[in-house]
Amino acid sequence: MTTLAADQPATARVASSAPRAINVLRLHLTNKWTTLGTPLLILTFIFAVNYVIWLLIYTSTPEAARTAAGGNQYVEGTQYSGSTFYIFIYMLVIAIQVVLRTFPFALGFSITRRDFYLGTALLFGVLAAIYSVILTIMSYIEEATTGWGLGGHMFSTVWFGTGSLGQRLSSEFFAFLFFFFVGAAISTVYLRWRATGMIVLWGSIVLIGVAAAALITFANGWPAVGTWFLNAGVYGVVLWSLVITVISAFFGFRILRRATPVN
Amino acid sequence: MSVVEIANLTKRYGSVLAVNDVTLSLEQDIIHGLLGRNGAGKTTLMQLLTGQDFASSGSISVFGAPPVENARVLQNICFIKESQKYPEDFRAKHVFTNAPLFFENWDSAFAEQLVAEFRLPLNRRIKKLSRGQLSSLGVIVGLASRAPLTFFDEPYLGLDAVARQLFYDRLLEDFAEHPRTVILSTHLIDEVQNLLQHVIVIDEGRILVDSDAEELRGSATTVAGTARAVDAFTLGRTVLSRQGLGALAQATLSRLSDEDRAAAAAAGLDITPVSLQQLVVSLSETAQAASAHSGTSAQLGTSTTSTQREK
DSSP: OHHHHTTOSOHHHHHHHHHHHHHHHHHHTSSHIIIIIHHHHHHHHHHHHHHHHHHHHHHHSOHHHHHSTTOOGGGGGGGGOOTTHHHHHHHHHHHHHIIIIIHHHHHHTTOOHHHHHHHHHHHHHHHHHHHHHHHHHHHHHHHHTTIIIIIOOSSSSSSSSOSOHHHHHHHHHHHHHHHHHHHHHHHHHHHHHHHHHHHHHHHHHHHHHHHHHHHHHHTTOHHHHHHHHHHHHHHHHHHHHHHHHHHHHHHHHHHHTTOOOOO | OEEEEEEEEEEEETTEEEEEEEEEEEETTOEEEEEOOTTSSHHHHHHHHTTSSOOSEEEEEETTBOOTTOHHHHTTEEEEOTTOOOOTTOBHHHHHHHHHHHOTTOOHHHHHHHHHHHTOOTTSBGGGSOHHHHHHHHHHHHHHTOOSEEEEESTTTTOOHHHHHHHHHHHHHHHHHSOOEEEEEESOHHHHTTTOSEEEEEETTEEEEEEEHHHHHTTEEEEEEEHHHHHHHHTTSOEEEEEEETTEEEEEEEOOOHHHHHHHHHTTOEEEEOOHHHHHHHHHHHHHHHHHTTTSOHHHHHHHHHHHHHO
16 A cells, blocks of 8 residues: 555645545445445355255265265365355455445545545455454364364365465455455446446456467467466465456556546 | 635536636635526536546636645535435435544534434435435535535425525524535525525536626616617617517616616616526526627627517
């Protein structure tokens, strides 16, 4: 964030506007159901559904198979569970909505674009921290209870929630930041250039994607791409996503500085 | 002392000139009326003054500095637009819990009193509020924020007569106790004419009138009587508008001197002051006609107006 702040020439304003950014954070957290209550409720629901499924698998597996050497083979597939992915997508939607709907309101409350963006970035940081702590705690409980007593996996999967404490926390934290800042950047493009901006943005993304795929295919590079992902591992990919996160955060800020409210 | 200084301000949206070379200054602690037709450029001008939109050219100074991205200037401003957007999940009460964070003069007790008086349902989602309730919400924020520079953009769209009267009363009372600069944008001119101390009329992005309200009210007069007497009297004078019905006619003229008045009375004509609304209507029509047939100005404008009226 320091690079973003350095964008402003007047240093005096940085100090005076700090509390205003905190106020923007409080504005965002006015209705905690949207940012915390509802997602956690859905998470609980998904967990309950998963638990019932594990229970079904558990009870329908013969006693002998469950206790055999190398046990828990019967629930091996749950390690690939993507049950917690929804929460990342939900946060992407939150980021899109917060910028799209709260920005025009914030301007009406005489908040500068800069303070709005800083307060919103604070919100993203706070939410990412809360959710990665929750997911990490759940992953440890899951391990300690050997999959809630049923060998199930939802929070300690091949994607997240394994490895050291630092790795668990940081991989989830960075993944949340990725979805937050990418969502926010998409909204700023809309705020600044409306429908035209959306068409150009998605058009470019499709073009770049197709061009990249074509290049890789012609160069026979798919095996190399696969190897890269295998070598990087999940944590490596998450770390690489930081590049996109930082680019989104930077351009989101620059674009928002010239955005106008939707009429 | 002036709070707002605008010089040669222009805002262009594609080929449309929403604000066209406007130069204006607004005095401190005065209630200004920003009047004009739909699409005249009222909201654009206010968005430019509050840093919500960016000028194409020209300069704006509010409290001595450009307002865009200027926290020091903006924290003294309250501008709840007629088309104000609220966060998706907001209820009216959420607006009031957040207002004190951003308006340092916010008066919670006053806000509570206004909520009761306007009968605003605090627990209803803003999406579900009626047009009038939405306007009440904006009016309450505008009044209770007590910002040194407060904008009311079409504040009583959808408000019933009782609520409108309530707004005028509370605005005047609170203004007397806590003087501040108010800009009231509206096209319901008759209702607010006694409230306004200064009048700005904007049409197609240009300032038509920028005048003290008292002075403006005296600046035009209507003479009525027989068509023959009216025509004889108006010959050689600037006629803002003329209406006729058979042998009777009435004409609106620019400022009359005492001798003019005496002459009109002697000719058997009735003299009445023109309401602000009539004045704004005739000025806008004259300006429109003038821009339509530029070159052949006032005379043509007059005849177009009168034929329109007689229909």
